[in-house]
Amino acid sequence: MLKIRQTDPRSPRATRRSFLAGGAAATGAIVIGFRLDLKNTARAAAGPDLSGVKADPNAFVRIGADDTVTVIIKHLDMGQGNTNGLATILADELDADWSRVRTEFAPADAARYNNLLMGPIQGTGGSTAIANSWFQLRKAGAAAREMLVAAAAYQWKVPAAEITVANGVVRHAASSRQARFGELAASAATLPVPQEPRLKDPSQWTLIGQRTPRLDSAAKTDGSAVYALDIRRPGQVTAVVARPPRFGGAVKSFDDTATRKVAGVVDVVAIPSGVAVVAKDTWSAMKGREALKVVWDDGAAETHSSDAILAGYREQAKRPGLVASERGDAEAGIKGAAKVLEAEFTFPYLAHAALEPLNATIEQAPDGGYDVYAGLQFQTIEQAAVAAVMGTTTDKVRLHTQWAGGSFGRRATPTADYIAEAATILKATRARAPVHLVWTREDDMSGGYYRPTIYHKVRAGLDAKGGIVGWQHVMIGKSIMIGSPFEAMIVKNGIDSTTVEGASDTAYALPAYRFEVHNAREGVPVLWWRSVGHSHTAQAMEVFIDELAHAADVDPLAYRLSLLTGAPRLSGVLKLAAEKADWDAGSKANGKGRGLGIAAHESFGSYVAMVADITAEDAKVKVNRIVAAVDVGVAVNPDVIRAQVEGAVGFALSSVLRNRITLKDGVVQEKNFDTYEPTRMSEMPVVEVHIMPSSAAPTGIGEPGVPVLAPSISNAIFAATGQRLRSLPLDLAGLKGV
Amino acid sequence: MLNLTVNGVRHTVDADPEMPLLWALRDHLDKTGTKYGCGIAQCGACTVHLDGQPVRSCQTRIGDVGEAKITTIEGISGRVAEAVQGAWRKLDVVQCGYCQSGQIMSAIGLLTDNPKPSEADIDGAMDGNICRCGTYQRIRAAIHEAARTLA
Numbered sequence: 044m045l046k047i048r049q050t051d052p053r054s055p056r057a058t059r060r061s062f063l064a065g066g067a068a069a070t071g072a073i074v075i076g077f078r079l080d081l082k083n084t085a086r087a088a089a090g091p092d093l094s095g096v097k098a099d100p101n102a103f104v105r106i107g108a109d110d111t112v113t114v115i116i117k118h119l120d121m122g123q124g125n126t127n128g129l130a131t132i133l134a135d136e137l138d139a140d141w142s143r144v145r146t147e148f149a150p151a152d153a154a155r156y157n158n159l160l161m162g163p164i165q166g167t168g169g170s171t172a173i174a175n176s177w178f179q180l181r182k183a184g185a186a187a188r189e190m191l192v193a194a195a196a197y198q199w200k201v202p203a204a205e206i207t208v209a210n211g212v213v214r215h216a217a218s219s220r221q222a223r224f225g226e227l228a229a230s231a232a233t234l235p236v237p238q239e240p241r242l243k244d245p246s247q248w249t250l251i252g253q254r255t256p257r258l259d260s261a262a263k264t265d266g267s268a269v270y271a272l273d274i275r276r277p278g279q280v281t282a283v284v285a286r287p288p289r290f291g292g293a294v295k296s297f298d299d300t301a302t303r304k305v306a307g308v309v310d311v312v313a314i315p316s317g318v319a320v321v322a323k324d325t326w327s328a329m330k331g332r333e334a335l336k337v338v339w340d341d342g343a344a345e346t347h348s349s350d351a352i353l354a355g356y357r358e359q360a361k362r363p364g365l366v367a368s369e370r371g372d373a374e375a376g377i378k379g380a381a382k383v384l385e386a387e388f389t390f391p392y393l394a395h396a397a398l399e400p401l402n403a404t405i406e407q408a409p410d411g412g413y414d415v416y417a418g419l420q421f422q423t424i425e426q427a428a429v430a431a432v433m434g435t436t437t438d439k440v441r442l443h444t445q446w447a448g449g450s451f452g453r454r455a456t457p458t459a460d461y462i463a464e465a466a467t468i469l470k471a472t473r474a475r476a477p478v479h480l481v482w483t484r485e486d487d488m489s490g491g492y493y494r495p496t497i498y499h500k501v502r503a504g505l506d507a508k509g510g511i512v513g514w515q516h517v518m519i520g521k522s523i524m525i526g527s528p529f530e531a532m533i534v535k536n537g538i539d540s541t542t543v544e545g546a547s548d549t550a551y552a553l554p555a556y557r558f559e560v561h562n563a564r565e566g567v568p569v570l571w572w573r574s575v576g577h578s579h580t581a582q583a584m585e586v587f588i589d590e591l592a593h594a595a596d597v598d599p600l601a602y603r604l605s606l607l608t609g610a611p612r613l614s615g616v617l618k619l620a621a622e623k624a625d626w627d628a629g630s631k632a633n634g635k636g637r638g639l640g641i642a643a644h645e646s647f648g649s650y651v652a653m654v655a656d657i658t659a660e661d662a663k664v665k666v667n668r669i670v671a672a673v674d675v676g677v678a679v680n681p682d683v684i685r686a687q688v689e690g691a692v693g694f695a696l697s698s699v700l701r702n703r704i705t706l707k708d709g710v711v712q713e714k715n716f717d718t719y720e721p722t723r724m725s726e727m728p729v730v731e732v733h734i735m736p737s738s739a740a741p742t743g744i745g746e747p748g749v750p751v752l753a754p755s756i757s758n759a760i761f762a763a764t765g766q767r768l769r770s771l772p773l774d775l776a777g778l779k780g781v
Numbered sequence: 782m783l784n785l786t787v788n789g790v791r792h793t794v795d796a797d798p799e800m801p802l803l804w805a806l807r808d809h810l811d812k813t814g815t816k817y818g819c820g821i822a823q824c825g826a827c828t829v830h831l832d833g834q835p836v837r838s839c840q841t842r843i844g845d846v847g848e849a850k851i852t853t854i855e856g857i858s859g860r861v862a863e864a865v866q867g868a869w870r871k872l873d874v875v876q877c878g879y880c881q882s883g884q885i886m887s888a889i890g891l892l893t894d895n896p897k898p899s900e901a902d903i904d905g906a907m908d909g910n911i912c913r914c915g916t917y918q919r920i921r922a923a924i925h926e927a928a929r930t931l932a
Contacts, residue, residue: 122877122914260870263878266814266854270879273813281808306797324808325817326800398818398826398879398913448816448879449913484819682873686919690876693915716823716911725904727917 093159096179098186098240102155103179104133105147106187110211110225112139117149117156117176118167119420120259121397121450122690123745124683125172127257129180131680132173135250136184136243139224140211146258148444151422151437165422168455168571170647170743173679177740185240187231194231195222209249245677245738254682259446271445274404274416276477280309282468283328283481285335286317289344289709290491291566294318294337301334311335312471319468325481345566346709349496352565353389356498356519364517364559367538368547371555376513380504384594386587387500389770390520390579391703392493393572394719399448400487403465405429406477412439413469417462418447420455428459432466451694452571456492457527488719489711493704494572495521495563499546499583509595511606514553516546518583519561521569537562541571545580545750550610550645551588551603567706573694574749577646579771581750582757585642586769589758599758600626600641610645612674615735616652617643619672623733624654633762636660636781640759642751648742650674650735651688655755656728659763660780664773666696666728666756671748673732676739684744685732691748692730697722699753701772783843787812788856798844803827805843806853814854814882818911825910828883829853835890837909854882861892861931868926876914884910888924896931898924 105113114130126146149156156165159175195213196203214221262268299311307327312319322328403417430437465480497520504513522539547558592602607614629639636659643652656668671688705712713719783794794809806812818826822837829838830852865888891906
């Protein structure tokens with residue numbers, strides 16, 4: 044039984060502002076002055092100790108008289124299932140009945156709902172939702188539980204220490220009394236909040252570590268879940284925007300005569316990003332835009348082709364770059380090496396291509412404030428951006444976060460681009476009607492904010508025994524942070540850690556290592572794409588390590604393990620994946636078009652290894668099976684973790700096999716799923732996910748499954764065919780199967 | 782003015798006969814469970830049933846629907862629909878969930894015609910439905926699960 048601290052319900056500190064009433068969040072004007080500390084998000088495991096966070100049940104849980112326990116979710120759920128994990132954490136400490144647990148997205152309130160790993164910013168990203176909330180929600184649940192127990196103790200006149208709680212019921216065994224949460228909530232709400240509630244010992248967890256069925260399954264299988272695109276406000280109009288065909292372009296002039304004749308079109312307005320066509324419905328807005336004649340001004344536009352941009356990188360990489368990491372003398376090591384290997388890796392721009400295209404609804408309320416409905420991922424920034432456009436203060440901007448139909452990073456922009464754009468249309472139409480801004484698929488795909496195109500060149504020397512005596516690494520790509528409001532805080536000595544993460548800080552024991560980076564400056568907007576820098580650094584590191592292992596004539600698993608003696612969690616997942624995939628036997632049968640490839644990588648404080656089993660045919664690869672092992676600390680909800688890794692494979696596979704965004708004279712060529720085709724059912728491999736038992740504080744799994752897929756497949760292709768494919772998407776044209 | 786029968790209810794819609802059924806459902810009849818993903822029949826998010834057959838509503842003009850009965854995710858019922866929805870929930874297939882209306886409409890179509898589909902049958906019936914979250918493994922498992930329920 045748990046020891047319960049008894050609290051006197053008659054305490055003068057008692058307040059009615061309670062978890063029962065929900066405590067409407069008090070929002071004050073927020074001065075924009077962000078500090079986004081991505082060092083924390085990148086390495087959540089080694090991040091700050093968050094156990095001192097205050098217990099604030101009023102912010103995170105509401106218990107209804109009908110026994111429902113509503114957990115307030117401060118993050119965006121774009122499919123990664125964080126609502127389930129976050130609710131699980133709180134519900135476990137509360138000893139709630141899972142079948143009565145509901146979730147609700149929090150309003151914008153940077154004081155209450157900031158991401159503890161992002162400083163004063165409310166936002167979702169960097170696979171931090173669970174990691175930053177772990178102590179916050181445990182404390183909130185534990186405090187609420189103690190308040191319920193104290194209320195029962197007072198009513199029953201029994202010692203709190205004799206009271207037990209399970210499944211939403213509070214009991215006193217000796218007097219055979221019990222009460223449901225709903226019966227106690229009102230009186231519990233009058234109690235002071237215990238500041239140091241006692242947290243459970245892991246042995247007492249009843250939900251954490253178990254499969255808690257997803258709370259969103261029902262609504263997402265009967266059409267009732269509301270996404271941003273489904274928002275219907277009274278009298279709303281739909282807007283689509285004609286934007287310049289090249290990034291950085293502008294409107295020179297436009298003729299809307301024909302547009303205004305299209306049935307359903309109600310307005311055409313010039314806005315900073317282009318020309319908005321406003322109509323009664325989406326179809327009419329799209330027809331109206333087709334009829335619009337715009338003359339574009341490409342004077343300041345990016346007009347390069349993506350091939351030329353990459354060719355420029357290759358040249359620039361020959362010049363000295365910024366040193367992001369250095370130890371030992373790599374050049375001297377390579378000079379004295381018995382064998383020298385060199386490889387080049389290129390990566391294309393990638394679109395996020397979430398299935399729900401970008402969209403947002405904004406309206407002016409009778410009180411003069413503004414209400415925004417969208418898949419809001421960076422609430423504090425979005426609130427500030429809307430306030431800036433409307434010329435008001437942030438307290439006048441209310442945000443209503445909706446389920447998001449995917450994001451993969453795209454809904455979190457430092458500029459709040461499409462949210463701000465919706466506000467510009469509301470302003471240009473004088474807020475006559477609620478405006479629903481819809482980006483068509485073509486707008487979404489050609490609208491930039493891509494995973495940057497990247498070039499890596501790696502050179503390493505081996506001694507006679509296969510030991511790595513020098514590693515020189517040069518990479519070039521456009522920084523996400525330089526030029527953003529976060530530049531001053533994130534970029535150190537010209538180096539953006541989100542560009543080089545996963546390579547400059549490699550876990551491999553490389554005594555002589557030099558990593559240089561160049562920041563490219565082309566006018567293509569770039570952004571984090573599920574796993575950010577790791578989406579390319581893992582491929583460069585893990586394929587090249589594989590090459591070195593083969594050059595040293597050592598088994599690729601054994602070779603890695605020999606270099607990871609100081610990285611027990613990474614080597615742990617490698618061993619687990621290898622064991623479950625029967626690596627030793629399977630890899631002996633490599634060749635003749637069939638092969639196993641292995642890769643491992645740490646990202647966002649989580650460790651993932653994968654063994655890919657592939658069949659190579661002429662100009663074609665079939666991925667048969669992926670065996671994954673993950674170490675995310677405490678597995679809050681193992682089934683959601685498995686789902687995220689399965690999904691990471693499905694998401695990333697098409698970027699391994701074919702996806703690329705290409706620019707021709709500055710114009711994006713891929714506009715829809717016919718030319719940028721996501722993975723389909725028939726291509727999906729069998730995915731097995733094994734979770735490493737751990738008592739470490741939980742980290743994230745939204746992103747870490749992505750980086751290792753490409754190298755595991757690339758290495759398997761080599762094992763199957765002897766052909767080394769490095770750049771993504773894999774150039775399968777020359778592949779010879781057997 | 783056009784008449785459309787959606788989920789057993791007859792509606793009058795004041796819209797261009799060229800308008801895709803998708804937008805009439807979403808913007809005029811408030812049936813937002815049917816999703817827009819691509820507008821060019823590449824993703825299947827807009828899948829509805831016309832007289833029981835799965836069609837891409839983004840490519841179906843309302844002027845061409847005539848007397849056909851339209852069923853959307855909000856209106857599915859019967860043994861197959863219940864088996865499919867039950868399996869989706871039992872296996873927690875969904876992630877973002879945005880494509881799942883279309884996936885479910887395609888799966889119901891498949892299992893109605895073929896109560897015991899092979900892996901190849903599933904590939905054939907479901908390859909037109911994109912899930913960007915990559916839930917395919919669970920969709921496949923849920924279809925098999927629903928088939929067992931129906932057996």
